[in-house]
Amino acid sequence: MNQDLDTLLNTPLAALADDGFSSRVTARIARRARIENALTWGTFGLCALVLLAFLPIPTLITSLVQLATTPAVVVSAGILALVWAWEPRMFRL
Amino acid sequence: MGQDETLALAAAGGDAAAFALLVRRHQSDVRGLLRRLTRGDAALADDLAQDTFLEAQRKIGQFTGRGRFSSWLYAIAWSRFRMEWRKRRLEPLDDVEVAAPDAGSAARLDLEKAMVKLAPAERAALTLCFALGQSHEEAALTMQVPLGTLKSNVARGRERLKTLLAGWEP
Numbered sequence: 001m002n003q004d005l006d007t008l009l010n011t012p013l014a015a016l017a018d019d020g021f022s023s024r025v026t027a028r029i030a031r032r033a034r035i036e037n038a039l040t041w042g043t044f045g046l047c048a049l050v051l052l053a054f055l056p057i058p059t060l061i062t063s064l065v066q067l068a069t070t071p072a073v074v075v076s077a078g079i080l081a082l083v084w085a086w087e088p089r090m091f092r093l
Numbered sequence: 094m095g096q097d098e099t100l101a102l103a104a105a106g107g108d109a110a111a112f113a114l115l116v117r118r119h120q121s122d123v124r125g126l127l128r129r130l131t132r133g134d135a136a137l138a139d140d141l142a143q144d145t146f147l148e149a150q151r152k153i154g155q156f157t158g159r160g161r162f163s164s165w166l167y168a169i170a171w172s173r174f175r176m177e178w179r180k181r182r183l184e185p186l187d188d189v190e191v192a193a194p195d196a197g198s199a200a201r202l203d204l205e206k207a208m209v210k211l212a213p214a215e216r217a218a219l220t221l222c223f224a225l226g227q228s229h230e231e232a233a234l235t236m237q238v239p240l241g242t243l244k245s246n247v248a249r250g251r252e253r254l255k256t257l258l259a260g261w262e263p
Contacts, residue, residue, distance in 0.1 A: 005255055008204050009223035013125030021124070021139065022116045025146045029112070032147070 097162035105153045112153065116146050119163060122225060123170050129220050130174045132209045141177060145170040160234070164227060168235045171217055178213060207257040214238075215250030222247055 067073060097115065104112035123145055127138035148169050156165055208216055214236070221232040222243075233243040 004200075005251065005258065006223070008200055009219060009251075009254075011201065011224065013122060013129070013220070013224045014201075016121040016124050018117065018120055021120050021142070022113065025116050025120075025143055026109075026113045028143065028147060029109075029150050 094158060095161070098158045101153060101156050101162045101165075102158050104150070105156060112150055115162070119166055120146075122163070123166060126167060126217075126220055126225065127170055127174060129205075129208060129216055130171075130213055131177075133205065137177070141170065141173050145173050148173065161231070163225070164231050164235050167221060167225065167227075168237070171236055174213070174217075203258060204254070207254050210257055211250050211253055212246075214246045215253065218243055218246035219250045219254070 097118065100111045100115050104115060120142065124138055124142045127141045127145075128135060131138045131141070145166065149166055152169075156162065208219075211219070217236060218232060221227045221235055222229060227235065229240060229243055229247070233240045236243060238246075
């Protein structure tokens with residue numbers, strides 16, 4: 001009896017025909033990905049619109065231009081450019 | 094590393110075709126396991142199997158490739174079943190009409206009928222350890238229970254099956 005039961009239990013589960021099951025799963029995965037994409041880009045677009053509508057863009061541009069022409073920023077940018085240009089040569093020494 | 098594990102790692106890297114192949118390779122076993130757990134309710138089992146694969150796809154990045162992919166998948170299926178079972182405690186599973194399983198022989202049909210009488214944890218433990226070929230350690234991990242509990246479920250389930258099947262013998 002024990003052996004019969006073990007043999008019976010060890011029998012693999014009956015193979016089930018796919019019958020479109022896998023296609024339904026992959027279709028649901030694709031639909032979910034489309035919804036997630038739409039939500040991400042929709043949220044991003046909405047945030048961008050709100051920012052564009054309420055940010056004082058001209059004031060920001062004027063401030064950035066003023067900042068870029070200060071001596072501290074000009075000197076720092078120069079040092080960075082020199083290091084970037086000389087770095088490969090220094091490693092060859 | 095086996096073919097399933099290689100495919101799973103490819104799927105984790107965004108390869109949709111690799112995941113689709115994994116679904117095709119495992120749909121039969123996952124649906125079969127869930128049919129046993131739901132006592133032959135094919136529609137409910139297929140719904141749970143779909144949810145299992147959707148969850149697996151969402152969490153595929155968490156699969157490390159250290160264990161078997163099938164064990165990882167069965168763990169998700171078992172957890173999905175338990176969630177459904179807890180929900181249905183209000184409307185007991187006894188109300189579910191038990192469909193005749195796709196059995197190839199009278200003995201197998203008897204086994205499926207006897208399985209219905211077991212507790213879900215016993216059915217899961219026996220199916221994982223025998224029909225799906227998991228070791229006791231793997232099945233304990235799949236069901237997220239201590240090894241001792243798993244072994245008790247296997248032993249208790251086996252004893253109950255033996256009694257039930259002996260009672261039906263001519």
